[in-house]
Amino acid sequence: MPADVDTKIITRQFGNEEAKNIEVYESLGGYRQLRRALGMKPEDIKAEVKASNLRGRGGAGFPTGVKWGFVPADAEDVYLVCNADESEPGTCKDRELMYWDPHQLLEGMIISAYALGARNNYIYIRGEMMRETPVLEKAIADAYERRYLGEDVLGSGFACHITVHRGAGAYICGEETALLESLEGKRGWPRLKPPFPAVVGVFGKPTVVNNVETLCNIPYIVEHGSQWFADLGVGRSGGTRIVCMSGHLERPGVYELPMTLTMRQLIDDVCGGIWKGREVKCVIPGGSSMPPMSADELDVPCEFDALMTDERIKPVEVAPGVPFDMGGGKELRTMAGSGGIMVMDDHTDIPAVCARVVEFYHHESCGQCTPCREGTGWLAKISHRVAKGEGRPGDVDLMASIADGIAGNTICALGEAAAWPVLGFLTKFRAEFEAKIKAPKEGAAA
Ligand SMILES: Cc1cc2nc3c(=O)[nH]c(=O)nc-3n(C[C@H](O)[C@H](O)[C@H](O)COP(=O)(O)O)c2cc1C
Ligand code: SF4
Known part of the structure; x- marks a missing residue:
């Protein structure tokens, strides 16, 4: 380092x-x-x-x-x-x-x-x-x-x-x-x-x-x-930041660092790059509830405001070309969250990761509000079938509309925690989901 x-x-x-x-x-x-x-x-x-x-x-x-x-x-x-x-x-x-x-x-x-x-x-x-x-x-x-x-x-x-x-x-x-x-x-x-x-x-x-x-x-x-x-610190963010670097890295670990470092520097300079000589494909920047970043978005400092507003990070969309509205037309890019940075290499199956993340929030939903209780259940069911190659035409749009219906309509932010990563995966890796649906596994239901 x-x-x-x-x-x-x-x-x-x-x-x-x-x-x-x-x-x-x-x-x-x-x-x-x-x-x-x-x-x-x-x-x-x-x-x-x-x-x-x-x-x-x-x-x-x-x-x-x-x-x-x-x-x-x-x-x-x-x-x-x-x-x-x-x-x-x-x-x-x-x-x-x-x-x-x-x-x-x-x-x-x-x-x-x-x-x-x-x-x-x-x-x-x-x-x-x-x-x-x-x-x-x-x-x-x-x-x-x-x-x-x-x-x-x-x-x-x-x-x-x-x-x-x-x-x-x-x-x-x-x-x-x-x-x-x-x-x-x-x-x-x-x-x-x-x-x-x-x-x-x-x-x-x-x-x-x-x-x-x-x-x-x-x-x-x-x-x-x-x-x-x-x-x-930098700008409106004082102090250092502890990041928990996990995933497909040469040197994963818990590091205390200045917030001026970009995500790419964290991966390459601090953690020794992606393991097995592979390339980075996707990074979750702040715990699994945060929208993911794709490989071309990593030259942004890992600081609270930069991750929310830097235009090098594509806004999360509810449909192609339609940004998710945080309220008052404000776009969502991503957030620094809890500092849990999960790095995935180019061999990663993104629909499978999405299904795993959704499963977690479905399991942990307390069940008080209908959009979260039911919505996470529907998302879990659909994302699993897509991941298994058993998706149906329209499933990608259906997932996006369910996630959009959860966010902003619940008592606590677990609703957003479940919805944002789904919308983020669909925004940045839509083609992977569609490819799985277009090429169903042999023997899968039409
Ligand atoms: C579903 C959910 C889980 C959370 N889990 C944690 C947690 O494990 N630890 C934590 O410090 N904050 C967690 N938070 C954030 C807390 O609600 C709260 O904002 C935080 O503890 C405030 O501390 P801070 O102002 O020092 O960040 C969670 C929020 C949500 C919506
Ligand atoms: S959004 Fe929060 S309060 Fe509502 S069901 Fe989900 S976990 Fe419970």
Whole structure:
């Protein structure tokens, strides 16, 4: 990897088994930023986070400081919930952050809780994270012992508690309102928004939900200031970005990188190119819910705004020449999502990938809304028959119209998560789907 792209900040302890010990973390400068933050006014910390251009790393890239600003100024009980569900296919960074450097997350959370006036706070962790949960629980116990947590954090008078809550492995519980329902002990069904969690969240109280990676960045904003953090990034996106590179690569892995790098640089320079000397065919840039990119669209920086707006990426279409309307005529290209980048070589069967992705969202739909419950089922059925060479004339248009009917018509964004990749695959690889239908497998139904 070229030296100038080595920007390890929140991943710098990856591989160091010792860093999870509180003494080692302290000796490396850990919890110093908490002490500094406790000497600052909560308002000033919030202003710094806003000016830093930190954007949420959970999927939507929403500006963190703006979200924090939605909490009503006169709110008495505020909660901070760390979303550690990490369920988006292709994403595997939060578990590494929690395993290698749990105190970094705790320090980020305690500073954030102080800024928000949040006394009782939770880490909602995916049930399958057997390796990470005990590491976090030990780190929390040690932090209580050293008075970084408790009724009187470091003698400041600020009370801060963190509880780890284990989920049970439902993808939908990563969606923030389903997560809050689950945290309350109910079935993980997403809530209608508004009201947004920052106003009515867990137990009916204002709640900020932030992703693990988002919160890990907070101590560095306190340490170096908002300008430093904003300068690390590009445009309206501050900081570095962790990408989880998987698929047909020579060197897949979890990398922390500047957002100036293009997708092609990530594949060729960081990951050593496509395996077996093959060519790239398709890239999913931010977890399986994001529209894919084709091989001729990869010279775009992997930054939140560029992936949404760069005209070198073809807009997603609902029919040839008819762009998908995000609302108000706004076109959808793709999104940086959760940083799960899946790379496919030129031997990949795209209709088969599409069917696999659809199957996942169908399986994980909570069933509350008809367009998602029924639509994902229909999509699964049709995409499987197309993939098997048993498609019928008109199936490609039918899939596009079902996907278009789901997006924008559901309670939560799982609807879009299911619809967008389908529309994206059909836009960029339509000929492959049509070829499968025109040349049915021998013996397949007409
Ligand atoms: C179906 C679905 C699943 C999601 N899964 C996750 C997840 O596993 N982890 C996560 O941080 N955010 C997930 N999100 C996004 C959260 O709803 C929320 O926007 C995020 O946790 C906010 O944190 P951030 O502002 O720091 O990005 C999901 C969203 C949807 C619609
Ligand atoms: S969109 Fe799907 S997952 Fe979301 S609430 Fe509706 S049925 Fe449930």
